[in-house]
Amino acid sequence: MMTWVAKAIGVLVVAAAIAIGSAWAVLLHYPLQTDIANGSWRTSLAVGSTSADPYTRARVALTGLFALNPSEAIYFSANVDNAGRPLRTHCTYVIDGKPFVAQWWSITAYADDNFLIPNPANRFSFNMGNVPTGTDGRYRIVASSAEQTGNWLPTGTGGRGLILTLRLYNASPEILRQLSSIELPSIKLAGSCP
Amino acid sequence: MKSRVWLRWFVVTIGLAAVIHVAVVWLVPVVIMRVFMSRVAAQYGVNRVITQPLPTDLSRTVVKPSPDLLYGVCVFDVSAGPVRLSIMPPTTYWSLSLFDTNTDNFFTFNANDLKVSTADLMLGSAGDSGDAAARFPSARFVVTPHNKGVMLARLLVLDKTNMDEALAAQKSIQCNAIKRGS
Incomplete structure (x- = not known):
């Protein structure tokens, strides 16, 4: 017995x-079945939706509580660079992209615990209102732990995973139709990363 | 004979693991939302707006806060009657979004839906809609899937120049219980 x-x-x-x-x-x-991949970035039209599957709901609860449904906001997330290497907070990345047709958009850096990263500049993101574009109409952001001139997105100290989130609020219908093919910012490793 | 017994235990283990796996996935959003709602309700009460400054690395209540948004949160409970939500909108992006107890964003109201200068919503059960429409004709009635849920207001701060406007809008957010028939 x-x-x-x-x-x-x-x-x-x-x-x-x-x-x-x-x-x-x-x-x-x-990746979940409903995920849409576009280069380094992933999104899902199921996020926040009332028809979301249980896996999407659980992922939202763990990694993006109170995410809006896609008609209001699209969230792209990247944890790898252009070459598919995991993003690390102690490495330096050049984020290069062009503005989006949306009511507003932003790029935010999070540590792998999904919270904002402490840094001396108290800068956690760039958005359409504060990121300058060059004569070619593109913006370049340098994500790194060491201070940079120009658009520096600090990634803090200590080597851990880095997550970049691209938010597009009230994105244009064209963006919503082409989530897997629209041009998203490239994330290139600058130099070597031990 | 012994191998058949082991096979039976293996099948039982995998079957049980599958059932627990599904239960865990199903429960994660419900438990996280309930914990959030009960903590807020215990600390501030229901049908009350809580506001915070712009999120920083010290903001660790909810994962992935946007550092470009001022938030206003209200855990609503319509079991005793409708709840009225309103905001004096700023000129930059804003929204009032409603979340069910399983994380679903079942309703969002933003500048595109605005017909007058104040966003005015009434939340309640389907049975309250007639009375609410008669008493508050300017408010848009929203039927909530469950009695409890969360309202989250988002107010965009593109740069320091529109901070005052966003703060004023944040301060204007109302989330008030309305007694039935009063």
Whole structure:
């Protein structure tokens, strides 16, 4: 009798470990079926939607609580650079892009705990109102831990994962139709990254 | 014989893991929303607006806050009657968005929906809509999927020049319970 109970408890513990581990991996580390990829960036039209699937709802709760549905805002997220290498806070990246047709847009840096990164400049993002564009109409932002001249997006000290979020509020219908093909900012590693 | 017993335990373990996996995925948003709502309700009460300054690295209540937005939060409860939401909108981006207890954003109101200078919404159950329409004809009635949920106001601060306007709009946000038939 005792052996049977011990086995049942063992099964329950192993099953719970498999269940929680697999849920954690799927929700935080793997693309969902509804994800739309565009270069380094990913988004989903299911985010915030009343027809969202349970996996999308769980991911929203863990990584972007109170996300708006796509008719109001589109959220692109990147945790890899152009070459597919994981973004790290101690590396330097050049973010190069052109403005979007939207009521407003912004690019924000988060640490891998999904919170803003402490930095001496108290700068956490650039938006359409404060990022200057060059004569070619493009903006260039340098994301790095070391202070830069120009558009510096600080990534803090300490080596950990970096997440960039691109928000597009009230994006144009063209953007909504071409989420997988519109030009999004490139994220290029500058120099080497140990 | 022994291998069949092991196979049976293996199948039971995988089956149980699948059931727990689905339960975890389903419960995560519900639990996170309930924890958020009960903490806010315990600290500030329901049907009350809470405002914060622009998010910084010290803002750790909700993941991925936008540092370009001033927020106003209200945990609403329409079980005792409708809840009236309003804001004096600024000239830059703003929205009032409503969230169900499973994270769904079931309604959003922004400048594109605005017909008068004040955004005026009435939240409630379907049974309250007639009475609310008679008493508050200018307010737009929104039926909530459940009695409780969260209203989140977003006010854009593009740069320091529109900070005062955004702060004034943030201060103007109202989230008030209305007694039935009063």
